Amino acid sequence: MPVSEHEVRVLTKRFDLPNSASIDTYLAHDGYQAFEKALKQMTPESILEELKRSNLRGRGGAGFPTGMKWGFVPKESPKPKYIVCNADESEPGTCKDRLLMEKDPHQLIEGILIAGVVVGSHQGYIYVRGEYRYLLEILDRALEEAYARGYLGKNILGTGFDFELATHTGAGAYECGEESALLESLEGKRGIPRIRPPFPAVVGLYGGPTVLNNVETFSAVPAILREGGEWYAQLGTPRNGGTRLFVLSGHVNRPGVYELPMGFPLRKMIEEVGGGILGGKKFKAVIPGGSSTPVLTADALDTPMDFDSVAKAGSMLGSGAVIVMHEDTCMVKVALRLMQFYAHESCGWCIPCREGTDWLSKTLHRFHSGGAREEDIGLIEHLAKNMLGRTFCPLGDAAAMPVISFVKKFREEFEMHLSGRPCPFESKQEPATVSR
Amino acid sequence: MQFTPQLEDKLKKLMRNYPIKRSALIPMLLFAQDEQGFLSQETIAEIAGRLELTVPQVEETISYYSMLRKKPAGKYHLQVCTNISCLLRGGEELFEHARKKLRLAPGETTPDNLFSLEEVECIGACAWAPAIQVNYQFHHELTPERFDQLIRELERSRT
Numbered sequence: 015m016p017v018s019e020h021e022v023r024v025l026t027k028r029f030d031l032p033n034s035a036s037i038d039t040y041l042a043h044d045g046y047q048a049f050e051k052a053l054k055q056m057t058p059e060s061i062l063e064e065l066k067r068s069n070l071r072g073r074g075g076a077g078f079p080t081g082m083k084w085g086f087v088p089k090e091s092p093k094p095k096y097i098v099c100n101a102d103e104s105e106p107g108t109c110k111d112r113l114l115m116e117k118d119p120h121q122l123i124e125g126i127l128i129a130g131v132v133v134g135s136h137q138g139y140i141y142v143r144g145e146y147r148y149l150l151e152i153l154d155r156a157l158e159e160a161y162a163r164g165y166l167g168k169n170i171l172g173t174g175f176d177f178e179l180a181t182h183t184g185a186g187a188y189e190c191g192e193e194s195a196l197l198e199s200l201e202g203k204r205g206i207p208r209i210r211p212p213f214p215a216v217v218g219l220y221g222g223p224t225v226l227n228n229v230e231t232f233s234a235v236p237a238i239l240r241e242g243g244e245w246y247a248q249l250g251t252p253r254n255g256g257t258r259l260f261v262l263s264g265h266v267n268r269p270g271v272y273e274l275p276m277g278f279p280l281r282k283m284i285e286e287v288g289g290g291i292l293g294g295k296k297f298k299a300v301i302p303g304g305s306s307t308p309v310l311t312a313d314a315l316d317t318p319m320d321f322d323s324v325a326k327a328g329s330m331l332g333s334g335a336v337i338v339m340h341e342d343t344c345m346v347k348v349a350l351r352l353m354q355f356y357a358h359e360s361c362g363w364c365i366p367c368r369e370g371t372d373w374l375s376k377t378l379h380r381f382h383s384g385g386a387r388e389e390d391i392g393l394i395e396h397l398a399k400n401m402l403g404r405t406f407c408p409l410g411d412a413a414a415m416p417v418i419s420f421v422k423k424f425r426e427e428f429e430m431h432l433s434g435r436p437c438p439f440e441s442k443q444e445p446a447t448v449s450r
Numbered sequence: 451m452q453f454t455p456q457l458e459d460k461l462k463k464l465m466r467n468y469p470i471k472r473s474a475l476i477p478m479l480l481f482a483q484d485e486q487g488f489l490s491q492e493t494i495a496e497i498a499g500r501l502e503l504t505v506p507q508v509e510e511t512i513s514y515y516s517m518l519r520k521k522p523a524g525k526y527h528l529q530v531c532t533n534i535s536c537l538l539r540g541g542e543e544l545f546e547h548a549r550k551k552l553r554l555a556p557g558e559t560t561p562d563n564l565f566s567l568e569e570v571e572c573i574g575a576c577a578w579a580p581a582i583q584v585n586y587q588f589h590h591e592l593t594p595e596r597f598d599q600l601i602r603e604l605e606r607s608r609t
């Protein structure tokens with residue numbers, strides 16, 4: 015893994031140790047101390063206070079404050095409560111949770127255990143995307159170690175607290191990363207989203223109150239309890255605590271996963287951390303938070319990379335996947351490829367999403383292959399805007415928002431495709447082949 | 451029908467994880483497929499029986515998940531990512547190259563059943579693009595030359 019002098023390594027601090035995934039390495043480097051503290055010295059209320067002070071916000075995409083989310087779980091519940099870790103990691107551009115599980119699975123387990131203590135849950139699941147089979151093996155080994163050392167199971171550390179934790183594999187479906195579809199999938203069904211409210215914190219897995227967070231979110235919790243919420247908060251910017259694992263990909267010289275403070279400037283991320291644009295070319299555009307977030311152009315390069323600043327710049331920090339594109343990139347092609355993805359992954363349950371993504375994909379394909387007419391630009395906007403807020407789950411928005419941004423920011427490129435000839439960028443690139 | 455003792459062991463452990471049987475369905479299908487190559491009607495009926503589900507309930511679940519298949523794939527199932535991060539680093543060219551090299555259309559298997567080819571969505575290797583998976587094995591930062599070398603190695607391990 016490439017490193018940068020700008021990195022602040024909190025969640026990745028053990029990554030370079032030999033056998034970083036083993037419980038012995040973990041225990042020798044602060045492992046399970048936060049959990050022990052949570053169990054023996056803290057109350058659920060004081061843990062929640064610490065989390066709120068930390069300004070930790072969900073790393074799965076939406077940036078919802080974690081302390082607040084855990085606080086929504088009712089204290090009394092006739093049904094068992096559950097902790098579910100979202101390790102579905104399927105947002106194009108994103109490959110950070112993978113490293114957190116591969117290099118430091120016990121940090122994740124400890125974070126999940128702390129959630130169990132806070133809400134009074136005794137069962138957790140880690141839902142891992144099917145393609146990450148090797149991680150299932152690493153996690154299962156780590157779980158076995160944790161059971162053997164008494165950090166999982168019955169009467170943990172002699173305190174009377176019980177907690178069972180298991181891995182669960184998906185089998186290929188982007189939509190199963192959406193929290194309610196994930197719960198359906200975990201119950202053995204098709205990953206169709208559920209109507210909300212009620213939110214999972216109140217009615218989740220098997221109808222019980224459920225805490226559901228991203229891998230990186232849970233993994234940040236042990237350090238927060240160990241070092242204090244205030245300490246974590248000051249690593250970042252106001253209301254955006256801590257560090258974030260940014261995934262730099264696309265046209266940079268040093269793509270990679272880098273742990274940087276929240277609010278790290280975008281330009282510096284591309285130029286210094288990523289080593290600048292590939293082949294000395296000119297920067298053209300960046301998708302700042304995974305494929306579902308609107309594209310940004312050079313005028314946004316001074317944006318601090320935190321949830322609020324990126325929102326102000328007109329996009330979203332999302333999953334922290336920063337996808338960089340240089341001058342030779344055809345934006346119609348990129349918009350098309352992403353729409354093909356959403357059309358393929360739409361679960362088909364609600365019509366605006368199923369039909370909208372398919373129509374958009376076909377219209378964008380017309381542009382790219384040279385068959386579009388002038389009014390098709392308006393058609394793209396019309397279709398996409400009619401999806402916004404009208405779908406059962408946010409996948410529809412995730413598909414519509416980026417394409418709206420592509421048309422808005424690169425309208426002239428769409429117009430360039432109206433000549434009746436195929437893509438004008440193709441002379442600089444290989445021909446397109448996707449036609450699904 | 452009979453599963454191997456290893457698979458039986460895996461399934462037994464799996465069943466212990468959940469308060470309701472149906473939760474085990476998707477992992478069970480995938481683990482069975484890993485061993486048998488695909489989900490036969492016999493396997494589907496067996497799993498349905500074990501989980502007290504109907505065959506249509508299992509079938510409708512299978513049809514939702516892209517990794518579950520009812521037909522065999524090659525011994526080495528090559529999954530080439532052409533989603534955005536890979537696209538920007540030559541993923542489509544790599545996929546084109548793979549098609550020509552193996553003389554396969556997407557979804558096809560070579561006559562000797564050694565290779566099958568599929569174009570896939572993001573596999574979570576975006577920082578190491580372009581990336582492919584051979585069965586569950588990741589291969590990062592591939593070039594056409596490194597792809598050819600990989601194919602040669604896989605061909606050699608055929609025996």
Ligand SMILES: Cc1cc2nc3c(=O)[nH]c(=O)nc-3n(C[C@H](O)[C@H](O)[C@H](O)COP(=O)(O)O)c2cc1C
Pocket residue numbers: 071072073074075076077078100101102103104105188189190191192193194226227228229231232407408409412
């Ligand atoms: C279509 C779709 C796909 C999603 N995929 C993921 C994913 O792969 N991983 C993830 O953590 N969150 C994903 N999310 C967000 C989850 O629904 C949920 O908000 C998140 O896991 C909550 O965790 P957090 O509060 O820690 O961010 C997705 C959302 C949508 C709408």
Ligand code: FES
Pocket residue numbers: 106107108531532533534535536537571572573574575576579581
């Ligand atoms: S885009 Fe290819 S692995 Fe993510």
